[in-house]
Amino acid sequence: MSEMFCFQCEQTAGGKGCTGAAGVCGKKADTSNFQDELTGALIGLAKAAEKGRPTAQTHKVVIEGLFTTITNVSFDNASIRRQIANIEKEKAQLGSAFAANYDMQKLWNDNEDIRSLKSLILFGIRGMAAYAYHALVLGYNNDEVNDFFYKALRAIGEDLNADALLPIVLETGKVNLACMAMLDQANTETYGTPVPTKVPLTIEKGPFIVISGHDLYDLYQLLEQTKDKGINIYTHGEMLPAHAYPKLKAYPHLKGNFGTAWQNQQKEFDNLPGAVLFTTNCLMPTKPSYHDRVFTTEVVAYPEMVHIDDDKDFTPVINKALELGGYKEDRRMTGINGGDTVTTGFARGTVLSVADKVIDAVKAGAIKHFFLVGGCDGAKVGRNYYTEFVQKTPKDTVILTLACGKFRFNDLDIGEIGGLPRIMDMGQCNDAYSAIQVASALAGAFECDINELPLSLVLSWYEQKAVCILLTLLSLGIKNIYLGPTLPAFISPNVLNILVENFNISPVSTPDADLKKILG
Known part of the structure; x- marks a missing residue:
């Protein structure tokens, strides 16, 4: 063996x-x-x-x-x-x-x-x-x-x-x-510059397709091929931010988001009366109750599963959705915390368009601190840390978030500051670029270094895209990052010491202890 x-x-x-x-x-x-x-x-x-x-x-x-x-x-x-x-x-x-x-x-x-x-x-x-x-x-x-x-x-x-x-x-x-x-x-x-968009979690009756992953081109092709077929399209996982792009949100049959983060798919897809298309990573081994309705494309592949090739003919996916028929009645679904909508679309274009409002709020003391709480989600015990952390942040702080880690808390209603929601979803993991641009703009406005901003990064990781984003932050000299829920197994003690000494990376501990350490 x-x-x-x-x-x-x-x-x-x-x-x-x-x-x-x-x-x-x-x-x-x-x-x-x-x-x-x-x-x-x-x-x-x-x-x-x-x-x-x-x-x-x-x-x-x-x-x-x-x-x-x-x-x-x-x-x-x-x-x-x-x-x-x-x-x-x-x-x-x-x-x-x-x-x-x-x-x-x-x-x-x-x-x-x-x-x-x-x-x-x-x-x-x-x-x-x-x-x-x-x-x-x-x-x-x-x-x-x-x-x-x-x-x-x-x-x-x-x-x-x-x-x-x-x-x-x-x-x-x-x-x-x-x-x-x-x-x-x-x-x-x-696809246009993302705009803030409220996304329902309810699944309407009738045939539907769930599309998961990150590839917006696949979603666009699917929307084009289903626009007159009586099939609704729902995003899943990291595809959620697609709702904020004007060219994609223009399709009326792009209805909402299905379920929560990727690690819950085996439970949420159980006996699903719809088809599922995986465009990138986050595919888990399927269960017999839904194996026949999952399709792959791009480099995603699974044994004995129908794969959509480069011609992007989604006919097999469409036919399966029509065959299954969907739910007989609208099905109300919720996020992890019971909310029935989530909001996305706070990429750099939106946040920087109200930068003067944000800067004035900081100067007036209405905003005391920014937290970037984002990264990958996963199943290991300890990730409820991120939910508790967000819940315990003071009401005069703003939470920027991105990637699928946000599903731990993105359905929470924790209020607004000056008409801006306290939780701002900046998009997919790659949209860390937006967060970096916003931080750079704020540093420029306050004439200080990024590390001198009232900004703390509290990151969760699971796979390799989170690794390269962490390396990007380090290459920019950004320090005092909190990383969890555990440190990478591939980082040796000596290399960890280098990261701690040069960048002051800290493992997450408890929300109370970390907030006290950050806010004093």
Whole structure:
């Protein structure tokens, strides 16, 4: 029986690493090992690209390969093997068909500090690749981002010491900022600037499709193909912010949001009378009660599940929704805290448009502090910390949030300040770019450093996109970040000491203790 080693997500077994026959995410050992082989092949391709001339197709293969290895993306060995074959084809095109691939066991068995630094780079570029992919399908790319993927992959495969690796760790964060800026441009130029939008959680009677993940292009294609078919469309998880984009919200059959965060899907999809489309990560192993109505697209894959190819013909999804028929009557659903609506759309365009109002509120003492409480959600015990933290924040503070961690508290009504809601959902995980732009603008207005603002970052993490965002914050010199619910298993004690000494990263403790420490 094959065994695996994986410690890239927050829920890894025992806080140390998933070994044996399967991981906590449901990924089997042979699939994990194929993903290691895929990563080793990408490192080989990066070495080949040093002497050859990588093309747009080479870039695409690298981005897709890295994206595939993010937690909860692909559980399908056949699709991973096809990607490995595509990598070998690209190596041949570069004239290096026999360039050696990297054995990932060398990394997993390396000195713990070297392994830690290389893991930060690897997991960071996996997250960055997801953002680059979403931009790429909209026709946007960036030479700095593409070039760095090769540089980072080569660094993982080389015998570098800690002094050489640490600058590349921070460069990963710096380049990811450029990648998030590219995706922000791609989304807003294609779909418009997000506007604050109240989204219902009730599911109306009749046929419906739930679309999950992050890819707005897939949602747009689905809306186009269903606009006259009597099928309602509901977002799920990180697709929620799509409701705020003018071009997408213009479709009247984009009705609302289904359910809560990704880790609840096995319960919320049980015997679901609708079809589900997964466009990116967050797919969990399905249960028999709904396996036949889940579809995948892009690099998401699961054995024996219908996959929608690049032609984006969603006919199988549409037919399944019509066959199932939906609920017979409207079904009232709620968030974790009982609310029946959530609000999104407070991206940088909206917040900066009222910056003068926010600045005046700070100067007048109406707003005493800003908290960015966001990141990934997950199932591990301890994530109720974030709900309690938001509930206990003083009434003269504002909570900025993003990514799926917000589902812990985004249905709470905690009031307003000067007509602005105290909870402002800035969007998906990649919309950390918006938060950074808002923080920079406030720092400019108050003529101070970002670290001198009355702003605290309280972040939750689960997978690799959160890793690259953390690296981006560190590359900007942002300090005093609270991180939880646990610290990454792949960060060694010595590397953790570097982060603590240079950036004062703290693990979350209790809401009361952390609020007291922050607010004094």
